[in-house]
Amino acid sequence: MLTSGTARAAALLALTGAASATFLHGTGHAENRLTPAQVRAKVDQYRREAEQATEKYNGAKEKADRARQALDALRDQAARRTTRLNTARNALGAFGAAQYRSGTVAAALQLALSSSPDQYLKRASIVERAGNRQSALITAVGRQERKLRQVRGEAADRLAALRASQTAAARHKRTVQRKLAAADRLLDRLTREQRRRVLAALDGDGAGGAGAGGADGADSLTSATGRAARAVSYAYAALGKPYIWGATGPYGYDCSGLTQAAWRAAGVSLPRTTYTQINAGQRVPRGQLAPGDLVFFYSGISHVGIYIGGGRMIHAPHPGAPVRVASIADMPFAGAARPA
Structure with a gap:
């Protein structure tokens, strides 16, 4: 027989389970009842959030790459300094062993035993030089030890920075994957015709798509x-090349990867992310754009394209859409920069 407390607990669990089931069931129905227009808005939101996470991933990966290169350089330097330290220690040890084998006679006794003051002075000079050499070796060992400790400390800091950047990159990658998966789940609830229309509305650019260019391209x-x-x-x-998040070509690109690769081909090194590329070069007002300028969108500076003239750009839109021509009026304009 259940006690009153046990009965109350069982009832509470039953009610909680029922409420949870109702909530989950209701949530599923609510999502299934989304209109195509609502699905389009949600998919667009998920894609923009994924792109923001992609740029954060790119930034974290860039930091990790720099930290790894610095760590490798510091490890090489530590190896060289360890070799120098061992060499100095060996030289000091050899010097001490030589002194022990030959024996060191006090300077006053040398003078007493010497039949020639000149011979004594010569021996004293040799002893003094040997003492100076030993002192120099001791100083060198100490210096090498201090520098080696410093290099190892710097390497430890770089290793910590590398691990932190790798952790951040992995976290942003999971966010990208989660947002894109959520968008796909919404699209899968639509009929084939609804899905076609939603994707056409999301991906339409009014500028001829991936193959646009022709005479206008020549003019640009x-x-x-x-x-x-x-x-x-x-x-x-x-x-026409695919959008691949985190990619910088040549087989696919994300938005900042395309602009970085394009300007790299022109001999200009751009930073990796949208929010750093906007500060690379001279800021340009919208009314003074020229072909080659970088054009940025959304309040978080999460998207970038390369301006080609006539109010249009070439950009890598999002996963599932190839590199294409689009109007810069298609997205909220955030600024422009002209790389130097």
Whole structure:
């Protein structure tokens, strides 16, 4: 027989379970009842959140790469300094052993035993030089030990930074995957025709899609000059290649990976992320854009494309959509920069 307390607990658990089941059942039905327009809005939101996480992943990965390179350099330096320290220690040990074998006679006794003051002075000079050499070796050993400790300390700091960046990158990667999976689940609830229409609305650009260019593309290359022309030319050559998050080419790109690769082909090194690329070079007002400029979107500076003229850009939109031409009016404009 159940006690009153046990009965109350059992009843509470039963009610909680029923409420949870109702909540989950209701949530599923609520999601299934989303209209295609609501699905489109939610998918667009998930994609933008995934892109924000992608840029954070890119930044964390860049930091990890730099930390790894610095750590490797410090480890090489520590190995070289360890070799120098061992060499200095061996030299000091050999010097001490030589002194022990030969014996060291006090300077006053040497003078008493010497039949020639000149001979004594010569011996005293040798002893003094030997003492100076021993002192120098001791100083060198101490210096090498201090530098080795310093290098090892710096290496430990770099290792900690590397691990922190790797942890952050893994966390952002999971966020990207979670957001994209949520978007896919929403799209899977639609009929085939609804899905086609939603994707067309999300991916439509009004500029001819991946293959756009033609005479307009030639005009863009003509109006661009020098390095900007080379960057724009690279972007045109990337049309149709897939969006791959975290990628910088040549087989696929994310948004900042495309702009970085395009300007790298022009001989300019850009940082890896959207929020650092916007500070690379001269800021440009929207009304003064020129082909080759970097154009940024959304309040968090989470998307970037390369301007090609006529109010259009080439960009890597999101997973599932290839590199394409789009209007810069398609997204909330956040600023522009002209790489130097």
